[in-house]
Amino acid sequence: MEKQTITIYDVAREANVSMATVSRVVNGNPNVKPATRKKVLDVIDELDYRPNAVARGLASKKTTTVGVIIPDVTNLYFASLARGIDDIATMYKYNIILANSDQNNHKEIQVLNTLLSKQVDGILYMGNNLTPELRAEIVRSKTPIVLAGTIDSDHVVASVNIDYKVATQEAVQKLIENGHKKIAFVTPSLKNTFATDLRLDGYKEALAVAKIDYNEKFVYEIPLTYQAGEALADKLLHAGITAAVVTDDEAAVGLLNGLYDHGVNVPKDFEVISSHNSKLTKMTRPTLTTIAPPLYDIGAVAMRLLTKIMNKEEIVDAEITLPYKIEYRQTTK
Amino acid sequence: MEKQTITIYDVAREANVSMATVSRVVNGNPNVKPATRKKVLDVIDELDYRPNAVARGLASKKTTTVGVIIPDVTNLYFASLARGIDDIATMYKYNIILANSDQNNHKEIQVLNTLLSKQVDGILYMGNNLTPELRAEIVRSKTPIVLAGTIDSDHVVASVNIDYKVATQEAVQKLIENGHKKIAFVTPSLKNTFATDLRLDGYKEALAVAKIDYNEKFVYEIPLTYQAGEALADKLLHAGITAAVVTDDEAAVGLLNGLYDHGVNVPKDFEVISSHNSKLTKMTRPTLTTIAPPLYDIGAVAMRLLTKIMNKEEIVDAEITLPYKIEYRQTTK
DNA sequence: CTGTTAGCGCATTCAA
DNA sequence: TTGAATGCGCTAACAG
Numbered sequence: 001m002e003k004q005t006i007t008i009y010d011v012a013r014e015a016n017v018s019m020a021t022v023s024r025v026v027n028g029n030p031n032v033k034p035a036t037r038k039k040v041l042d043v044i045d046e047l048d049y050r051p052n053a054v055a056r057g058l059a060s061k062k063t064t065t066v067g068v069i070i071p072d073v074t075n076l077y078f079a080s081l082a083r084g085i086d087d088i089a090t091m092y093k094y095n096i097i098l099a100n101s102d103q104n105n106h107k108e109i110q111v112l113n114t115l116l117s118k119q120v121d122g123i124l125y126m127g128n129n130l131t132p133e134l135r136a137e138i139v140r141s142k143t144p145i146v147l148a149g150t151i152d153s154d155h156v157v158a159s160v161n162i163d164y165k166v167a168t169q170e171a172v173q174k175l176i177e178n179g180h181k182k183i184a185f186v187t188p189s190l191k192n193t194f195a196t197d198l199r200l201d202g203y204k205e206a207l208a209v210a211k212i213d214y215n216e217k218f219v220y221e222i223p224l225t226y227q228a229g230e231a232l233a234d235k236l237l238h239a240g241i242t243a244a245v246v247t248d249d250e251a252a253v254g255l256l257n258g259l260y261d262h263g264v265n266v267p268k269d270f271e272v273i274s275s276h277n278s279k280l281t282k283m284t285r286p287t288l289t290t291i292a293p294p295l296y297d298i299g300a301v302a303m304r305l306l307t308k309i310m311n312k313e314e315i316v317d318a319e320i321t322l323p324y325k326i327e328y329r330q331t332t333k
Numbered sequence: 334m335e336k337q338t339i340t341i342y343d344v345a346r347e348a349n350v351s352m353a354t355v356s357r358v359v360n361g362n363p364n365v366k367p368a369t370r371k372k373v374l375d376v377i378d379e380l381d382y383r384p385n386a387v388a389r390g391l392a393s394k395k396t397t398t399v400g401v402i403i404p405d406v407t408n409l410y411f412a413s414l415a416r417g418i419d420d421i422a423t424m425y426k427y428n429i430i431l432a433n434s435d436q437n438n439h440k441e442i443q444v445l446n447t448l449l450s451k452q453v454d455g456i457l458y459m460g461n462n463l464t465p466e467l468r469a470e471i472v473r474s475k476t477p478i479v480l481a482g483t484i485d486s487d488h489v490v491a492s493v494n495i496d497y498k499v500a501t502q503e504a505v506q507k508l509i510e511n512g513h514k515k516i517a518f519v520t521p522s523l524k525n526t527f528a529t530d531l532r533l534d535g536y537k538e539a540l541a542v543a544k545i546d547y548n549e550k551f552v553y554e555i556p557l558t559y560q561a562g563e564a565l566a567d568k569l570l571h572a573g574i575t576a577a578v579v580t581d582d583e584a585a586v587g588l589l590n591g592l593y594d595h596g597v598n599v600p601k602d603f604e605v606i607s608s609h610n611s612k613l614t615k616m617t618r619p620t621l622t623t624i625a626p627p628l629y630d631i632g633a634v635a636m637r638l639l640t641k642i643m644n645k646e647e648i649v650d651a652e653i654t655l656p657y658k659i660e661y662r663q664t665t666k
Numbered sequence: 667c668t669g670t671t672a673g674c675g676c677a678t679t680c681a682a
Numbered sequence: 683t684t685g686a687a688t689g690c691g692c693t694a695a696c697a698g
Binding site for chain 3: 691695
């Protein structure tokens with residue numbers, strides 16, 4: 001009545017070989033005579049033997065599972081990265097332990113510790129920022145880690161990103177070309193997110209190039225939620241702003257709808273550029289113009305990079321910058 | 334240079350106790366004198382000892398991790414369930430191994446096998462249908478399983494759902510009350526999805542009550558994607574249809590936008606009711622009226638149920654039906 | 667209340 | 683090419 005437990009011993013006995021031999025064929029060790037290999041394989045099939053990954057993990061000190069720290073699976077940006085991560089992980093025979101962190105520092109540390117206790121072979125971290133405490137913990141644990149869509153301002157940890165500064169600059173420049181002077185930059189708190197700094201730099205740079213004075217009143221720090229975006233429309237309108245670059249799709253959609261509710265004609269009287277190109281941006285009317293990072297690829301490349309590090313392969317560049325595009329759709333002229 | 338490995342032996346030695354005692358305090362066994370407990374705790378803290386979950390899993394035959402089979406994390410419906418699952422799992426000290434299945438039968442079986450080899454304590458399955466082969470594999474493995482947002486037509490596996498039939502019926506009834514005669518029912522393939530049958534029953538029932546003849550031409554089987562929904566608008570319009578119940582939010586948004594692109598006034602000339610109440614439904618203009626299953630709760634309750642089964646607690650009802658609502662928004666009058 | 671002793675299922679030397 | 687022996691780090695009886 002209990003769970004069946006066919007072990008390596010059982011197949012060794014049935015096949016009249018030692019467990020070492022069974023272990024060899026299971027692990028694809030070439031030093032096995034074809035005949036005995038076949039015999040063992042037959043018995044494995046007959047007994048429906050399935051190697052116990054836990055025992056294997058204890059003996060080999062490799063679990064073939066990686067921990068994935070994600071702010072929230074329900075956020076399409078991160079979910080898209082996660083999809084790329086999982087696909088490549090599967091390709092390389094790894095499994096994913098997924099843990100939501102809510103960007104909460106305390107929870108992140110906690111999650112990291114349980115991942116480490118589970119002996120994951122590596123960690124993929126997603127979030128807006130890698131806090132020093134977290135990085136310290138990770139470095140101390142000597143567990144390979146790669147950041148996906150997340151910047152490490154100190155450049156000590158491997159990561160995969162796009163050039164946020166240049167992308168933002170290009171977006172703002174486009175708005176300037178379209179004749180806008182008062183362009184809002186909508187971002188989460190500047191206090192603790194690194195990529196935000198880069199993006200802000202891009203924003204400033206574009207203004208500088210066009211010789212437009214930077215006005216910090218046009219930088220709006222809001223929670224990156226649909227509701228916050230929606231509520232923001234009113235403020236932007238009152239401030240005489242006519243265009244905005246928003247660093248999150250949900251917030252951008254919110255803003256767009258907020259403008260719609262105010263009877264503003266987009267893009268005629270107001271232009272919006274978002275930043276993630278998640279599915280959402282194609283589901284609005286008008287469709288959202290957006291910076292388009294290769295979401296799936298960021299996750300995929302990050303996972304691939306992690307496999308290399310876990311494998312102790314030579315890494316030429318641990319800070320990968322992927323190309324982005326800007327998808328010009330209907331919220332810009 | 335290698336990864337530090339502080340074991341239970343190390344702390345036992347430092348604390349001048351046996352490893353059994355250390356094990357006891359780590360596991361909260363009350364049979365330890367407070368004084369020695371404190372001593373051990375101090376050493377643990379000092380050495381920064383972290384129990385090896387793999388060794389623990391091998392010795393105890395419990396891994397405190399559950400496998401989650403999900404069609405696609407990138408689908409907000411399933412991602413929302415997953416969020417509920419993860420939160421409750423965390424609460425009960427379980428971790429989640431997430432595996433995307435793409436609804437692909439072959440991949441599901443494969444994924445199931447790797448989950449079983451990792452000795453997960455239980456499995457949470459999400460998908461449109463549980464195929465007999467998959468169920469057979471799971472039952473054979475004797476691993477506890479719960480279906481979240483998925484029906485088992487044979488009622489042998491535990492599950493958490495809403496009453497899809499009644500919900501659909503109510504939605505269709507509303508459209509009938511609003512004067513519609515030609516109401517489309519948009520669904521994925523009827524061939525292999527059980528909940529679809531239930532929903533279709535609800536659709537038929539509503540028509541029957543209103544003495545409207547059922548016309549199978551009004552049942553549209555399409556892939557549940559945004560694009561398919563968008564493309565569907567044209568067909569519905571040509572068929573003289575004036576309202577639709579769509580079983581997926583992305584498809585519903587697609588349809589809505591397709592109608593918009595055809596210049597159709599929703600809800601004046603066409604009404605739409607969707608089925609999941611994911612974030613998407615609030616992001617469209619007009620906002621989508623939708624059946625509202627308690628997404629997060631379905632996941633949460635499913636995970637809670639799984640913990641009970643894994644714990645061999647008495648289960649009064651293994652088929653849980655959660656209440657739903659219908660959110661009347663702007664795509665209906 | 668605490669220590670001793672066996673394994674858990676497998677990978678991995680080392681011999682043969 | 684194969685087998686025997688050892689141990690990965692911990693839990694779980696069983697004594698004491």
